[in-house]
Amino acid sequence: MNLRQVSLAAVAIALACSGASVAHAQAAAQTGARVEVHNLKPAKESDKVAAGYVAPRLAIGQPDLSGVWSNASNTRMTRPAKFKALVLNDADAEEARKNDPSNIRQATDDNQKTDDGLLDGKDLAAGRGYNSFWIDPGSNLANVKGTWRTSWIVDPPSGQVPFTEAGRKLASAGRGGYLSRGTGYDNPEERAAGERCIVGFGGTGGPPMMNVLYNNNYQIMQAKDHVVIVVEMNHDARIIPLNAKHRPAALNPYLGDSIGWWEGDTLVVETININPMGGGQVQLTPKGKVIEKFTRYSDTQVLYEFEIHDRELYSQVWKGEVGLNRVNDNVYEYACHEGNYGLHGILEGGRAADRSGRSIQEKGDRDEG
Structure with a gap:
């Protein structure tokens, strides 16, 4: 099936989804809107829904997970050393907010300093590709x-990925080590898929679906036999058949082969055969799998849980919890610039090096997005 056929299939399923909008996603960074973080009623660790909450249901009988949701936050997969526990109280969370580097950057970048709103470019002189705008x-x-929360990981309690020696070796090679081929300058296929604007960089499509610098929105649409998750970056559509069988192992899409089923009010999704070139934050061997669970926690949040199973790379099954918060906006097209001009420039730089007789040694991460 070619890309056009895949796109048409996604549209057809989306149109069939009950109560779903067919609008595409737009980044909060593009609109200037910010995702609200609601002070939900504290829950016990075992609670999957807020006290007394009953999830609304669709006409087809399923709990309603549909709509636009966001995992934008300063929390990341693993816990920084400065935090000793998974959960912070309100005062400590506010202190963390004030001292977060991205928030400091928002307040001090040159786009905040000019009366007329025009940039003076001083930030970019330091070598950054983007300023905070x-x-x-x-x-x-x-x-x-x-x-x-100080990390998405809840088990192990350390908030760290429980690597085996093989897993640590793979991780230490860096994303550039396993997402690219050759020198990185000879042809487009040597560049990472995220950089080529085929999938979102940083694991936004997952699984598990992780937050990055921007474009952290997801649109969930439901039908009787399918669930579709439209990932804002890079406009990927995860088409998840319900109560189905996995496809042949020879098929390994960028975001893996996913099937789903309902366990009570929780949507469970199992994904295998994830293509390593998809650029997710979690590496897996061909025998590994990811289990995701989606539960409507409240009117403003879906509890998104994930489990990573791979005995070769990890010493235990490890788990995480993410809050997907309601976004009261549409999601529009994500248009990727790097795959147009940036990629051409990288390869042209390689040809210039060839003409001059200089050798090129790739350094750093090739999947910057």
């Missing part, structure tokens, strides 16, 4: 089930 990572730690 173009990013929207979120302004608070994640609020998951009413508690401020």
Whole structure:
């Protein structure tokens, strides 16, 4: 199936989804809108829904997960060393917000300093590709089930990825080590998929679906036999058949082969055969899998849980919890610039090096997005 056929299939399923909008996603960074973090009622760790909350249901009988949601926040996969616990109280969470580097950058970048709103360009002299006007990572730690979280990982309690020696070796090679081929300058296929604007960089499409600098929005649409998750960056559509069988192992899409089913009011999704060139934050061997769970926690949040299973790379099954917060906006097209001009410039630089007889040694991460 070619890309056009895949796109048409996604549109057809989306149109069939009950109560779904067919509008595409737009980044908060593009609109200037900010995702609200609601102070939800604190819950016990075992709670999957807020106290007394009953999820609305669609006409087809399923709990309603539909709509636009965001995981934008200053929380990331692993816990920074400065935090000793998974959960912070309100005062400590506010202190973390004030001292977060991205928030400081928002307040001090040159786009905040000029009376007429015009940039003076001083930020870019330091070598940054973007100033803070173009990013929207979120302004608070994640609020998951009413508690401020310092990491998405909840198990192991350390908030760190439990690598085996093989897993640590793969991770230490860096994203550039396993997402690219050759020198990185000879042809487009040597560049990472995120950089080529095929999938979102940083694992936005997952699984698991992680937050990055911007474009952290997701639109969920439901039908009787399918769930579709439209990932804002890079406009990927995860088409998840319900109560189905996995496809042959020879098929390994960028975001993997996903099937789903309902366990009570929780949507469970199992994904295998994830293509490593998809650029997710979690590496897996061909025997690995990801389990995701979606539960409507309240009117303003979907609890998104994930489990990583891979005995070769990880010493245990490890788990995370993410809060997907309601966004009262549409999601529009994500248009990727790097795949147009940036990629051409990289390859042209390689040809210039060839003409001059200089060798090129790639350094750093090739999947900057």
